[in-house]
Amino acid sequence: MLRAVLFEGIDDFAQLESAWNDLARSVDGVRFTQTFEWARLGWAVKTPLRGDMILCATVWSGDRLIAVWPFQRTRLGFSSRLEPLGCGMHEEYGDPLMAPDVDQARVCSELLQLLVPRADLIEIPFVKIGAPMQVALAQAGILNVVQPFDAYVVERKGFEGFEALMRGYSGNFRAKLKQNRKRLQSLGDVSFECPQDSRTCKETVEWVLAEKRRWLLQHNKKSKWLQKIEASLFFSQISTEDTEFGRVGIFRLMLSGKIVAAFVTTVDRTRVEGMIMSFDPEHARSSPGMLLMENVTRWCFERNLDFDMRPLHMDYKERWGNSTSAQLKYRTSLTWRGTASLLPDYLLHALRSLLRSTLSLEQRDAIRRMLNWRHKLKMRDDGAVGRAGNRATGKE
Template sequence: MPSRNAITSRVLVTLAEIEAVADAWQELERHCADPLGYFQSYEWCRGWVKHFGTGGHRPYVMTLWRGEQLIALWPRMIVETPGLRRLETLGTPHTQYCGALVRRGSAPMAEISRRMTAAARASGCDVTISRAVPEGTALAELLAGKPEVRGSANAASMLDLSGFGGPEDYVGQLGKLQRRNRNRRRNHLARLGELGFETVWPEHPEFEELVRLCTGMKRRWLAETGRYSVGFSMSGYEDFLAELPGDRRKLSGACLFVLRAGECPVAIELGFIRKRHYYAYIGGFDWDLRDLSPGKVQMDMTVAWLIENGIDAYDLLINEADYKASWTSRTVAVTTRAQALSWKGWLYTAAWLPSLRPALKRLHGALPAIADRVTVLMRPAACLLLYV
């Protein structure tokens, strides 16, 4: 029998096993000082497994224990594709950051890394992939010696709110042109009706309806701009989002920021708050009002609310963009790590991820507009292939 201080490993592969360790998981979250950990929270992972953790996405949550105390947890899943088994980040493609929860000082990081690697090898997968690992996190330290996928460098864009004394201080530090443009947008939008801004939590009777309206707005934006989202294509996505918990009194979990002109919602943002960090997850706006920029007005009001309520960061997540640069003040480097566990995994990591997949993505993005219209029916299959 192992001693009470011995470290033991356990892999959770069913929803029931995950729910059985809910208290230990949430207790580890409270003691984990790691940044950017919402997508490893019990709330997110349990909800995702409930809705999507079957068939080709089987949970494989690796945990380490010292006695009855959970000291480390890495949420993973086994993804089955023809001829290849991948050990992926649990929640992909919806999870934005890949991370692990670690109780610092409970065991040497080298020991935790060794045991997690052993659990990954025991999965029977051909390759283990960690997409979007932010620098400065426990997982980045655990994977320090693992291969980085060439060309995978990315960044998350954030606005540091901790230095502002209040919303007026934030506005006062904007440039003159920025202030003028933001006031102009509000005034033009207000011609449709008095502007109202509200924070809506899951306890609100309209929360589910507004989540569905937000995702509907985003779906139209995707269609109008000719984009395709693997995450939005998965059946039940709205149901999953609408069931995520949030606590208004603790300022934690899922919430909506709703901008109305008169009685009509014109922009909605779904996000998550965890440890004074806000993740802006999905933003939607009325496409017919796009020339009035309701989404930007909503973002402006959201930042003011976050500052008023003591939130330290407004996180616009990964993939840099021009509009993000105008709203944020810093970036966090993000990379993808991949390790082959079989010869098929070696081919995948040596050829597909660093070379063939990026080349196909460039080719797909370079298709002329006319050809793009002709192949619109093939777009979902092409995007799924490029995501693998």
């Protein structure tokens, strides 16, 4: 007999620790991002606003916890929104932790039924196409905005070792890696490090985030989570914790004692999962990010681990990945208030889909170039106005 229970508030959430850990032990492929500790710290570093709440959807078989799905409820304008509880990036895989010996389709339905009455919108990043939760989400709610993404993985299966993997890449790819490593080595001592002491881990996390912010500023881009303190606090605190289910892994490429590339990841029983990577643009000619990828991939193969580079397309992921999985990001309205809030995004998404299906690749590229040209022209004009203003001020 299955029993679905919604736990609300931090006190109720804390009662789940023992049962949650027992469930995690029963799942061979449990991700570190699906553990009690990951969710607990995600809420601990958050500064809750009025109305924010931690919610945990659970399903039990007798006294045994067989599924858990943690969320935070926040405000989005005049609507309330549910999103998975995590590190603050809102980019973790969004599927619930479920026991392997259950009817997962039924369990996913039970979990969603608990959550639907609790908010106007629900947002789930990165649910695998065809997975039980993706099927359940497709049938839930009033309006769905769905975005497809590919997740890139370097799989260990089928290769005797790292050298066998490398032989599968093109000769040009391997030659460039060797050439770039020699170029970097000509500038000083190059080393690969996996620090675990608290001070070094925190310093590396801050370096990675600072480089990300610098890159966003340079390219006039924005990131909601990078502007907040939550992710920085989260990774700084969890970077030195080592649990039975996994830990955060910090990898860095050093040039004469200076960081030139660094990767913040999670390490669990079956995989390394990449979270955030940055590199020093001063050494971009040597592609330090690609060199670090080579080191991390070798490290994974030596420990019989897959290297999950996660969704969102990046050139380095496409080059290194030997396997992909199709993922969907879901934004679903659960009430008419949520529908009103989601409608503008839904219409924009529908328009983009229509243009994608009717315009040729060349036409879409032409539109993209035009938009980029207008954006650069505006930035140049803004800069000219600023310089003119500065000259006028100087004369005064």
